[in-house]
Amino acid sequence: MPIDAPPAHDSLKGWPPPALDPAGPFAAPLNSLTWGLLAMTAAVLAIVVIALALALFAPRAWRQKLGGERLVWIAGIAFPVVVLSALLAWGLTLTHKLSEPPRPGELRIRVAGEMWWWRVAYLDAAGREAFQDANEIHIPAGRPVALELESTDVIHSLWIPRLGGKLDMIPGRRNILRVEADQPGEYGAQCAEFCGGPHALMALVVVAHAPADYEAWRARQAAPAVPAPSHAAGQAVFGRAGCGACHAIRGTEANGLAGPDLTHVGARRTLGAGVLPNNQGTLAGWIGDSQAIKPGNRMPAYPVLSGQELRDVSAYLESLK
Amino acid sequence: MIGLAGATLVACAEKAIPERQIVGADPARGLTLIKAEGCGVCHRVPGLKWPRGGVGGSLDSFSSQAMIAGRSPNRPDVLVAWLRDAPAMAPDTAMPASGLSEAQARDVAAYLYTLDAD
Numbered sequence: 001m002p003i004d005a006p007p008a009h010d011s012l013k014g015w016p017p018p019a020l021d022p023a024g025p026f027a028a029p030l031n032s033l034t035w036g037l038l039a040m041t042a043a044v045l046a047i048v049v050i051a052l053a054l055a056l057f058a059p060r061a062w063r064q065k066l067g068g069e070r071l072v073w074i075a076g077i078a079f080p081v082v083v084l085s086a087l088l089a090w091g092l093t094l095t096h097k098l099s100e101p102p103r104p105g106e107l108r109i110r111v112a113g114e115m116w117w118w119r120v121a122y123l124d125a126a127g128r129e130a131f132q133d134a135n136e137i138h139i140p141a142g143r144p145v146a147l148e149l150e151s152t153d154v155i156h157s158l159w160i161p162r163l164g165g166k167l168d169m170i171p172g173r174r175n176i177l178r179v180e181a182d183q184p185g186e187y188g189a190q191c192a193e194f195c196g197g198p199h200a201l202m203a204l205v206v207v208a209h210a211p212a213d214y215e216a217w218r219a220r221q222a223a224p225a226v227p228a229p230s231h232a233a234g235q236a237v238f239g240r241a242g243c244g245a246c247h248a249i250r251g252t253e254a255n256g257l258a259g260p261d262l263t264h265v266g267a268r269r270t271l272g273a274g275v276l277p278n279n280q281g282t283l284a285g286w287i288g289d290s291q292a293i294k295p296g297n298r299m300p301a302y303p304v305l306s307g308q309e310l311r312d313v314s315a316y317l318e319s320l321k
Numbered sequence: 322m323i324g325l326a327g328a329t330l331v332a333c334a335e336k337a338i339p340e341r342q343i344v345g346a347d348p349a350r351g352l353t354l355i356k357a358e359g360c361g362v363c364h365r366v367p368g369l370k371w372p373r374g375g376v377g378g379s380l381d382s383f384s385s386q387a388m389i390a391g392r393s394p395n396r397p398d399v400l401v402a403w404l405r406d407a408p409a410m411a412p413d414t415a416m417p418a419s420g421l422s423e424a425q426a427r428d429v430a431a432y433l434y435t436l437d438a439d
Contacts, residue, residue, distance in 0.1 A: 276372065277359040280417040285362030285376045288415065292375035293362060301375075307415035310376075311408065314417060 011161055011188030011203065018161035023187065024180040026144070026164040029094035040087060051075075098165050099176045102146035109137060110148045113156025113169040115195060116202040116297055117260055117273040122218065123148075131222045131250070134260030135273045137206045138221075140214035141184045149175040157193035160206050166192050181208035186269070197296030203274025224251025225263045225320050234316025237309045241302060249320065259299065266320040272297075284314035341384055341434045343397050343427050351432030354425055363416070367436050377416060382438035390414060400433065401426045 011018060022028040055066050065071070102108050108127065112119040120137055124130045139145045149158055151169040159166040164179040181187065191202035209217055227235050227249075235252065238244065244254030250263040271278040271286055272294055286293065288310055289301040305313070352368055355361070361369045363377035378390070386395055392411055393399050402409075404426040407416040421429065 271359075276362060277357060279359065279420070281419060282359040282362045284415055284417060285359070285374050288363065288376035289374060293372040305415075307413045310415040311417050 011159070011190045013188075018188065021162055023162040023185070024164065024182050026098050026178050026180055027162055029098075030165055033091055033094050036090070037087065040083070044083075047075075095165070098178050099167065100178070101176060102148070107140070107143065107145045108148060109139070109145060110150065111137060111158060111169070112150040112152060113158070113191065113195070113202075114151075115153050116191070116198045116294070118158075118202075118204050119260070122221075130218075131263075132248075132261040133221060133264070134268075135204055135270065136268055137189075137204065138214070138217055139179065139181060139206065139208050140211045141181045141208040142211060144178055144180045147177045147179060149177055154195050155193050156191050156195050156202070158189060158204075159192035160187055160189040160204075162187050163206060168193055179206070181206070184208050184210045184213075189274070198294045201273065201275045201294050203270075205269050205274055207269070221264055221267075225249050227252065227316065228319055231312075231316040231319050234312035234314070234319075237305065237313040238316060241305065241309075241313070243313075246299070262317060262320065264320055266318045278318075280311075280314045280318045283317050284310045287314060341395070341397060343401075343431045343434065346424075346427040346431035348428070348432040348435050350425075351428035351430070354421070354429050355432060358419065358421070360429075368432075380433060380436055383433045383436045385438040390416075397427075397430055397434075400430045404429055 014021075020031060020034065022031045051066060054062055058066075105125070108123040110121040110123060110129070112121075118135050118137075120133045120135070121129045122131055122133070137147070147158070149167055149169040150173070151171045153171065155171070156169040157166055158169060158177060160179060163181055164177055167175050167177040169175065185208055187206040187208065189204040189206055191199055191204075193199075195202065238249075238254065244252075244256050246256040246259040247262045248255050248257065250261070254262070265283075266278075268278050270276060271282050272290070275294070276282050276286070286299075287302050288305070289303070290297055290299050291301050302310075355366055356369065359372070360366055361372040361374060363374040365373045365375075365379040365381060367381060383395075389395050389400055389403050390407070390411060393403065399410075401423065404419060405421050405423070406418040407414050408418060419426070
């Protein structure tokens, strides 16, 4: 499906390519490793091509040298063993910190891949779930964060090219991906393992806050929703249509766990897992017929709502900042 | 006198589409706004490969359409008002007020008026 520049879907676009444009200390070593491996393989390729050219076109004396057993021992066995071992040691040195278990006191966020969105749970100091959010990961800039990657259905893979490596989310396992952003900003991310139908439309935004703002953001997000009385009609539609069977809005009777938590859905940058702008109109369109936009996603279309109801419920959701 | 009236009628008939030009508006800017607002979530909009929603009508040949949402004449001033605040004109529409400024709505309208039947 061709993507026409959805808002947050910039994780793979731009120049330099985000994967070669590290924005944090856990992405930088991967960049070094990429260029190092590229240089190394280019050098080996050059040596092989030169040797091939010599074997084909050089004078007889040169060709005899190339045919000796000694060369096979040196260039065929000793050289690759030394070079590949050195590369392996270098690579492991550069990357071992990326997936180490969380250290005491380190910020931990649990990210679960679901078909085809991201469940994001913020853990407190004791490792308990403090609150849930979806399709956005908020981190403080300048501080390492351990992302605990899980999956409940199929294998997904979280890739935030500018902040860190690409790591699979495997059912029954908990993999650690450490990320850190040097500067506040927004960083695109994408599911990098084909996980069925709308896999290409499973994106995510990482928001790095200035450290001083981060705790305020967390406090706001942990608080329950406070629906305004002016949105009572929309809240009633939400209840009547049964939305609360799949979605939770903390502070209201909606407590479903199957779909994304909507307590502060109006504050999100995107809709539909990182692929659409988030406003009243797109909320209404998503509720009315998300299947036309992201075919196969687990939310059914709601052609039973009237125009007025669709407007009311989308205004209600948009107000949940 | 009759001849004059006839000429006027002919002139009207030849001009199948009334004035659908918006002075100073930029269709290209309009398309950018359409993408940023996410109009495609509900409407099929030529020039937009994705999303192509099924909630609202297709805008395929909007410029040759006589009515807006089947209820108001398709004139620039009406369209601009509709794009900014549809519920004010049709209380039971699903299309919410957009938050577009007058100038932005004029750009979007200018783009919609480039969408011909052929």
